Amino acid sequence: xxxxxxxxxxxxxxxxxxxxxxxxxxxxxxxxxxxxxxxxxxxxxxxxxxxxxxxxxxxxxxxxxxxxxxxxxxxxxxxxxxxxxxxxxxxxxxxxxxxxxxxxxxxxxxxxxxxxxxxxxxxxxxxxxxxxxxxxxxxxxxxxxxxxxxxxxxxxxxxxxxxxxxxxxxxxxxxxxxxxxxxxxxxx
Numbered sequence: 001x002x003x004x005x006x007x008x009x010x011x012x013x014x015x016x017x018x019x020x021x022x023x024x025x026x027x028x029x030x031x032x033x034x035x036x037x038x039x040x041x042x043x044x045x046x047x048x049x050x051x052x053x054x055x056x057x058x059x060x061x062x063x064x065x066x067x068x069x070x071x072x073x074x075x076x077x078x079x080x081x082x083x084x085x086x087x088x089x090x091x092x093x094x095x096x097x098x099x100x101x102x103x104x105x106x107x108x109x110x111x112x113x114x115x116x117x118x119x120x121x122x123x124x125x126x127x128x129x130x131x132x133x134x135x136x137x138x139x140x141x142x143x144x145x146x147x148x149x150x151x152x153x154x155x156x157x158x159x160x161x162x163x164x165x166x167x168x169x170x171x172x173x174x175x176x177x178x179x180x181x182x183x184x185x186x187x188x
Contacts, residue, residue, distance in 0.1 A: 004055075004057075005055075005057045005059075006057075007048075007051055007057070008048035008049070008051045008052040008057050008058075008059075008062055008066075009048075009059060009061055009062050009065060011044045011045075011047055011048035011051075012044070012045075012048050012062060012065045012066050012069050013065070013069075014044050015041045015044045015045060015048075015069040015070075015073065016065070016068070016069045016072060018037055018040060018041045018044075018073070019041075019069075019072045019073050019076050020076075021037050022034055022037050022038050022041065022073065022076060022077060022080075023076040023077070023079070023080045025037060026077060026080035026081060026084065026139070027080045027083060027084060029084060029142070031139050031142040031143050032143055034139060035136070035139050035140065035143065038073070038077070038135070038136075038139070041069075041073055042132070045066075045069070045070060048062070048066065049066070067120070070128065071099065074095075074128070074131050074132065074135070075095065075096065075099065077135045078091070078092050078095050078096075078131070078135070079092060079096075081135065081138055081139075086138050086139075086142070087134075087138060091156065091159065091160065094160065094163055094164075095131070095159075095163055097167075098163050098164070098166065098167040101167050101170070101171065102167065102170050105170060105171060105174050106174075109174050109177070109178060112178070113177070113178045113181050113182075114181060121166060121169055121170070121173070123162055123165050123166045123169050124166040124169070124170070126162050126166075127159070127162035127163055127165075127166045130155060130158040130159045130162050131159055131163075133155050134152070134155045134156060134159050137151060137152050137155055138152060
């Protein structure tokens with residue numbers, strides 16, 4: 001039976017279900033509709049987090065599904081925008097490469113070192129924010145004239161810098177953590 005406690009997870013599932021329509025609308029160059037669905041997904045993200053924290057409805061499932069939904073929405077949007085030529089392919093590959101490094105590192109850590117707890121870093125949160133802003137700028141630029149190319153270029157630069165910095169940051173942090181665990185195991 002579904003209870004109020006399940007609302008944040010249901011909102012997260014809704015966000016996951018909206019990924020396909022966002023990608024399809026972007027690929028079909030239906031930018032107004034894509035922006036609307038992207039906005040609905042964004043509101044559901046804010047609302048599920050607010051409800052979970054405010055009411056103590058935080059669950060292990062939610063802590064896994066929420067970042068997965070965010071990642072699916074952003075990566076899907078970047079791939080679609082790269083496919084349509086609105087974002088450079090090298091940028092899409094950089095973002096996919098960073099995510100692949102993070103997932104591979106998390107898996108390796110879990111298999112070789114021990115239990116893995118994912119905690120987003122400050123730079124990773126900034127990276128997510130700049131990625132969202134870039135998607136919104138690029139899509140909005142297709143709807144209304146007047147968005148300066150310099151603004152898109154500046155945000156693209158921020159996405160590149162934060163993508164690299166967050167990827168390197170995760171590798172560094174996990175390496176240090178793995179080294180610390182290894183040293184503790186040897187002293188026992």
